[in-house]
Amino acid sequence: MTLIDLGEIRDEPGREVPPPRPPRAVGRPLRVALVLAFLVATVAGAAPVAERVSIVVPARLGSEAFIEGDRLYVVEPAEGEPEGTVEVRAYALPERAPANDAPPAPVWRSRVPAASRFWLQTGPGMVLFSGADQDGVQTVALDVGSGRERWRQPGHPWWDSTGILLMQSVGEEGGVVRSVDPPSGRALWSVPTPRGGAMYSIRDGLVERIVLAPEQGGRAEVRDPRSGALVHAADLRLGELPGFGHTMVAHDLLLAVRSRAGAVAAYELDGLRLRWEAHLPMVDHVSDCGELLCVGRREGGITALDPATGAVRWTSGEGWLGVLVAQGGRLLALGAGSVGDRFGVLDAATGREVADLGVAWQLMPWHDDDRLLAVRPAAAGAGLVVADLDVAAGRARVLDVLRDASGDCRSRGATVLCRLRTGEFGVWRYPG
Helix, strand or coil, X not given: XXXXXXXXXXXXXXXXXXXXXXXXXXXXXXXXXXXXXXXXXXXXXXXXXXXXXXXXXXXXXCCEEEEECCEEEEEECCCCCCCCEEEEEEEECCCCCCCCCCCCCCCEEEEEECCCEEEEEEECCEEEEXXXXXXXXXXXXXXXXXXXXXXXXXXXXXXXXXXXXXXEECCCCCEEEEEECCCCCCEEEEXXXXXXXXXXXXXXXXXXXXXXXXXXXXXXXXXXXXXXXXXXXXXXXXXXXXXXXXXXXXXCEEEEEECCCCEEEEEECCCCCEEEEXXXXXXXXXXXXXXXXXXXXXXXXXXXXXXXXCCEEEECCCCEEXXXXXXXXXXXXXXXXXXXXXXXXXXCCCCCEEEEEEECCEECCCCCCCCEEEEEEXXXXXXEEEEEEECCCCEEEEEEEECCEEEEEEEECCEEEXXXXXXXXXXXXXXX
16 A cells, blocks of 8 residues: 555654654663664754655564665565575565555565574675574575575675675684675685684775684784685784784774773784774774774773874763764764763864764664665654754754654665554655
């Protein structure tokens, strides 16, 4: 059936509205990590978009939905399916609303192994479904046109625009990263990884290097993602560093974070030589924030470092927990407010707060080239408000009010997907 919003829009366009408190996550570091990993989120007035296209897609409780390109994929348990599998349905997203109330018909149906959590990636001619359970991650490659299964194998994929497909499996005793021929699933080369797995140095969405850094001793390695060949290696003796915590890759650096010792050491990926070491109190985590490295502290607050020298550029107040996005010389920051977590915009050059976006916004997962969209409950619980976040401008333009939406929202480009009160999925496509 066609989804039609009939409610009068009172509180969203044209003025600022104080948002309600969002649910709090357990543990500040975990909250920041989850927002950084998966969310991939001011209120300024704007008129609602009247030209949007809206449809309803059938779904059952326990289902998940994903948007990729001009397709919507629904993964759900289905009656009559073999044990240990779930059904995948692919729908073509329409350019205009359907003329009647008939639900859209799937382009194809297929099956993938059941899992507690799913991810989706697309590439030339294929869609990859990855599911995680207690035994690890398994990926199934389906033909994008027919839904026919091409191959399945363990591991989580990373697919860049040059056609490189890397699959990584991890375990308590270590794992493996391998390059896979996308059409056939045949392994082209493979390399063992430490228990923490491999890290990727990525620029403009392309994997430039594969980095292996054992946390309990052994040599660190930098490998070519196209051949798997060893490029650099050095015994950094990371496990012997006082207070060693974890490693990450950013700005062509391998960063060794020593939380208890209050230090961050930076090694150049070209040669694995120590470039600098910064000593900071109560280091919790490090993130890539535009042209800087942002270090979050356990008691709150952010310190921005120059990635070339490790010099401190600025230090924020204790209210901020981490940086999520860098755009146009501004940083979208997550902070602790008196009535819940809040979002704010910081000046990247000074760390000064230039805009307070308020609380209760829930960022939808995003890709680097996507708009940043967020939702919050509408007045009196009447659906969800959708806002288009502009970090560079320090504001959020209200895009729409989805009266029948209840949550579980995702976005891709100009398309928004949310769970409806009925349990089905609503899809809204916006022009431009």
